[in-house]
Amino acid sequence: MIEAVGLTKRYGDKTAVYNLSFQVRPGAVTGFLGPNGSGKSTTMRMILGLDNPTSGQVTIGGYPYRKLPNAPRQVGALLDAKAVHGGRAARNHLLCLAQLSGIPARRVDEVLGVVGLQDVAKKRSKGFSLGMGQRLGIAAALLGDPQVLLFDEPVNGLDPEGILWVRNLMKALAAEGRTVFVSSHLMSEMALTADHLIVIGRGQLLADMSITDFISANSADFARVRTPDTEPQQREKLSSALTEAGGHVLPEQDGALRVTGLPLPRISDIAHHSDVRLWELSPHQASLEEAYMRMTQGAVDYRSTIDQKEGLQQPLPPGAQPPMPVPGQGQPGWYAPPPPQQGGQSLPMPPQGAPVQAPSGPYAPGAPGAPQSASGAGTPNPYAQPAPQASQGSQNAPQPAAQGFAPPMPASPQAPVGQPAAAPAPQAPQGSGQPGPQVLAGQASAGQASAAGAPSAPQTGAAAPSAPQAPQGPGQPGRQAPAGQASAAGAPSAPQAPAQPAAAPVSAAPAQPAAAAPTSDLTKPEDAR
Ligand SMILES: Nc1ncnc2c1ncn2[C@@H]1O[C@H](COP(=O)(O)OP(=O)(O)OP(=O)(O)O)[C@@H](O)[C@H]1O
Known part of the structure; x- marks a missing residue:
């Protein structure tokens, strides 16, 4: 299990992650979602020990990554598929990683087969397509047959078949009882893959x-309701009747009506009593994408100047006033109103200028049973900045609810965080200038090139250079070394982290291994080479 408590990361005056607390449990695929720049990669880097939290902590199986014995055998990650030595053949790349972690060479061929790169195993990775690079990165993540897997945008660049394969792979890995944490911007894909979501x-x-x-x-x-296209007056008549009955009616682009607030049988009765014929009366539920857009649109930093949230809002008829939010049903004009219990206040974000509110939710510090934040709680909320004057409205500024057709945001869209912060000067490496553990970034599961004579360390997925982490010292295996199995008791077959905190897996007992999943036995020390 991965557990973050009060995780905060600041880069100079830029707060990339603030007081984040969550758990990623084994036996499920947990999707990690958020708009561009919301801090997903930063969080993943902190999980993998590639960035140090400013405050708070994150552990895997109860240990910070850097303190995990034989981490490459316990944790595999794909952060940046391009973080490979392009001049090295795919197989050699994996072989280097395997050697650093004491993983038998035969495992390299296994994972090449799993990701479907066996035919290009001897080709240099610099000639690989985006999708092939992703597959190579996934192979590296699987190399150590780890119990915990992190994937940052794993389907990026993959063709439909590849996407399907990744989806099935993630599910199979989770079904084996592994912890699978995956970020993606593809909502349709997440809807098909993830069991649980963490949204930031x-x-x-x-x-x-x-x-x-x-x-x-x-x-x-x-409900979608459609009257005969040839009789627009019927549509108007029904629309009025439904509104009169307490429903909320919005026009769909194809001429149908979107009705909320009334059950289908009631809509049918009203149509019947109004003597309106129906061509369609169908129930609908919003998609994950719609739900996601609705929740996060107020937290979007980077928005096109021509984006009018098209598709999320119904255009207002000429001269019409924006509808008022309906208590218990949120703001008309969106795909669908929020459930009554939410009252349109689904975002646990602090109001502008308000005192810090720790994130709510089951794992929020201070919540019953929640881990206590090591720090971070009580620190000033970096987002609680004074709101800009309306006249200064920036493109990035969240649209305040006063704009009528904005969705029902919780107390407030945050004051804009502002432009992307210039990256602060990278912190000085704390070590001797060796390529630090960040060389593992691309494939954190196994040691990356540093010890294998590879060129300078590829950075993680983040654009800005993260602070090189202190090497753990010459000769110290750290994450690069194939140290014995994590459980240290010489039971390498059990890649469970030691001292696993008691946390019930989301799903039931691990299912049977799926065919696609790596199942190689890395348990015998003598297998290591
Ligand atoms: N090393 C760094 N130095 C300075 N700022 C950074 C650094 N790394 C990330 N940031 C900033 O932190 C914020 C979060 O970035 P991060 O890459 O974690 O977001 P993300 O959610 O992964 O974005 P995307 O979906 O676009 O990949 C951004 O504003 C980014 O500019």
Whole structure:
């Protein structure tokens, strides 16, 4: 299990992650979502010990990554598929990583087969397509047959078949009882892959719940009603009748009506009593994408100047006033109103200028049963800056609710974090200038090139150079070394982290290994080479 408590990361005056607390449990695929720049990669880097938290902590199986014995055998990661030595053949690349971790060479061929790169194993990776690079990165993550896997945008660049393969692979890995944490911007893919979601916006926790709960909490069922296209007056008549009955009616682009607030049988009765014929009356639920957009749109930092949130809002008829939010149903104009219990206040984000509110949710510091934040709680909320004057409205500024058709945000869209912060000067390496553990970034599961004579360390997925982490000292295996199995008791077959905190897996007992999943036996020390 991965557990973050009060995790905060600042780069100079830029707060990338703020007071983040969550758990990623074994036996499930946990999706990690958030708009661009919301702090996903930074969080993943902190999980992998590639960045130090400014405050708070994150552990894997109860240990910070750097203190995990034989981490490459316990944790595999794909952060940046391009973080490979391009001049090295795919197989040799994996072989280097395997050697650093004491993984038998035969495992290299296994994972090459698993990712479908066996035919190009001897080709240099610099000639690889984006998708082939992703596959190589996934192979590296699987190399140590780890119990915990992190993937940052794993389907990036993959063709449909590759996407399907990754989806099945993630599910199979989770079904084996592994912890699978995966970020993606592809909502449709997440909807098909993830069991649980952690959503962040501007570095703060927005949601931590099952995918079904997330959709129902951020959307609501609605009905599509269609009257004969040839009789527009029927549509008007029905629209009035439904509104009179307490429904909320919005026009769909194809001429249908989107009705919320009334059950289908009631809509049918009203149509019948109004003597209106129906061509369609169908129930609908918002998609994950709609729910996600609805939740996060106020936390989007980077938005096109021509983006009018098209598709999220119904255009207002000429001269019409924006509808008022409906208590218990949120703001009309969105795909669907929020569920009554949410009252349109689904984002646990602090109001502008308000005192710091720790993220709510089951794992929020201070919540019953929640781990206490080591620090971070009580620190000033970096987002609680004075709101800009309306006249200064920046493109990045979240749209305040006063704009009528903005979605029902919680107390406030945050004051804008502002432009992307210039990267602060990278911190001085604390070590001797060796390529630090960040060389593992691309494939953190296994030692990356440093010890294998590879060129300078590839950085993680983040654009800005993260501070080189202190090497753990010459000769110290750290994450690069193939140290014995984590459980140290010489039981390498059990890649469970020691002192696993008691936390029930989300899903039941691990299922049977799936065919696609790596199942090689890395348990015998003598197998290591
Ligand atoms: N090394 C760094 N120095 C300075 N700022 C950084 C650094 N790394 C990340 N940031 C900033 O922290 C914020 C979060 O970045 P991060 O890469 O974690 O976001 P993300 O959610 O992964 O974004 P995306 O979806 O675009 O990949 C951004 O504003 C980014 O500019």
